[in-house]
Amino acid sequence: MHTLQDPEFGNKMVTLMAALVLVLQIAMVAQRWIVTNIRIFAAQSILLAAIANTIAYYNHAPHIYAAAALTFLAKGILVPIVLERLVARIGIGREIEPILNAPLSIVISGGLTLVGYVLAEPFYRPEESPGAATLGHNALAVAISLFLIGFFMMINRRKALTQVLALLCLENGLFLAAISLTYGMPLIVELSVLFDVLVAVLVLGILVYRIRETFESMDVSRMRRLRG
């Protein structure tokens, strides 16, 4: 069992899962179907919970387990169910129709990942915190990339529901940054953030539904009455 206790092994596990999270994010950028997008988001959130568990185990930080469990429940299960039901109720318009096409979007996401690595560089200081604490050096770079790609998704998409998904991806990037930088924020903060995310999904879901009802479309670029 001693491979499991080796921090080096933990580091590799975290890096592997962070890489998978990034792959999922880019898959989401390229995907055309809303429902698949929601499922990828669910998978990504579950992976994030797994990363949090791994970091908690190797750094003996029990409060991260709570944050991981809450993330799993809220973002891995609850939010995707709410969003899928919303899609089912809305019915038509299941394609995303991004502004830029898939290959170009993927190239841009790749570029943003590079920016993420550059931005994360000043935070990597192995000499200050040797040993287990370097766990998740790559994770921070991935977190910043998730954040940037989330921004890009927000701009690149016209449908209301997909903008909600982009906002959730931003949130996922933040969660990863929090666990890789500081092993999670204080529990009360994590709790209030998660609570806000849940309420935000409900509020935005109601808005999406009403936009769909009123405009006969989820395309937010059609909302152009308010100018100047």
Next chain:
Amino acid sequence: MIPAQMILAFLLAVPLAACAACAVSRRRPVLEAVNVSAFALTFLLALAVAAQVLRSGAISLWNGFLYADSLSALVILLNASAALACSVYAVGYLREDERSGALDDDAGGNTGVSNTGVSNTGGFKLRKYYALTPLLVFSMLLVCLANNLGVMWAGVELTTLASVFLVTFYGKVTSLEAAWKYAIIGGVGLSMALFGTLLTYYAGHKLPGSDGLAGLNWSVLVRQAGQLDKTSMRMAFVLVLLGYGTKAGLAPMHTWKPDAYSEAPVPTAAILSTALMNCAIYALVRFYVLTSRCLGAEYPGHLLLLLGIFSMGISAPFILVQKNFRRLLAYHTIEHAGIMLTALGVGGPIGSLALMLHMTFHTVAKSALFLCVGNIYQHFKTDLFQRIKGGVLRVMPLAGSAFCIATLAIVGMPPFCLFQSEFLIVGAAFGTGHLLTGALFLLFGTTVFAGVALHVNELVLGSTEEARTGWYPWRDTSILVLVVILIAIGFWLPAPLLELVRRAALVVIGNEAGG
């Protein structure tokens, strides 16, 4: 004997209880009575907090979870007074709406919004307004009372969530568009602010005594601000500035503001443009204090000046060509956000004093202005200048003259109070060698002055055949009280309030005793 600190908990409990009570109650008199009395009580508690802070310095409760120093006490007092004035006004405003049928389902080109499973009748809308407004006020008070910067962030996010459905209040097509922009732009902005908060936590998490919950407590961080990690704080401040700047409506993240203000019911718009903006500026000030103590005042100051002057510059042309007076006020609020940021960016004892004075004066003047506009809007049923062909002063003498006075005050005419604070800012800018800042400030300030004066002139003066309106008890009383306060504080600021403002400015530059 209840310890004095418990007032902090009461301050949060009162609006929350009012929200719960209004969510279950169905009768209009009950809703109105609960709202007005809850806000009156909140105002009294805010006064008590201010008095307590003046007497014994910063107070905290529950191991420092809630914390109030002079800065929080000032913002709480301002927000509570704005909320009280607006709640009194709202009673008259919503009764008028109900009478004129604006709350009915098919008002204003509404198409099919009512199929959401809940009935959207006037009664439901009333309950929505009266339940969500206390929730909004609760979250704004939480922002000012939370010591933990993460909880403060959650409070700011909650203000957005509580007010989204107030923006969609009338259920019009345009309200949906406004609410969507408000929610999405606000959400993206706040995610940046959360990233900034996280980096701040990282900057301090290796220092002794700052692990766990206390690691994000402002009162803990500020004592160790000199030892915070500099790289992280540099990045954190940019993110926080963009994030809370979105919430304050700074250009170029301001686009939600005119839409939300022109679609929300007028009392809500008044709260958003005064109290909510105060909260966003308050959050920025908290981070400014940390950053300036860690990196020196130069770095955050330059960023603040850049965004502040840019916001003033962006709002000026939009004010000149504006056709809609509610949007005019929104752009005007953007300009004032810019002014406050400039004051903070100039910094130093005079700059911070000017910021606090300006925040105080702006809260009074802008809420009076919005409430007057509400009267005009409800009487003429339009918010376009060209549809009202002048003569407001003759049709509604009180609202018209109040509108004139508040306008003159808010564009910075002497002898009104905002002249003093803006004069202080310009003086401080030139005095500290920010020549370009001072010059641009004057240029944009005069442009806005010209724009607003032209538009208001056109609206208020002139003759008309319309009959003079009577006295609206709820609405006119709140306008009258606000205008009397506005005129009075131009000449005489009560000594305790002045002391509170002075000490709040000291929090910014970091000299307050027990800090």
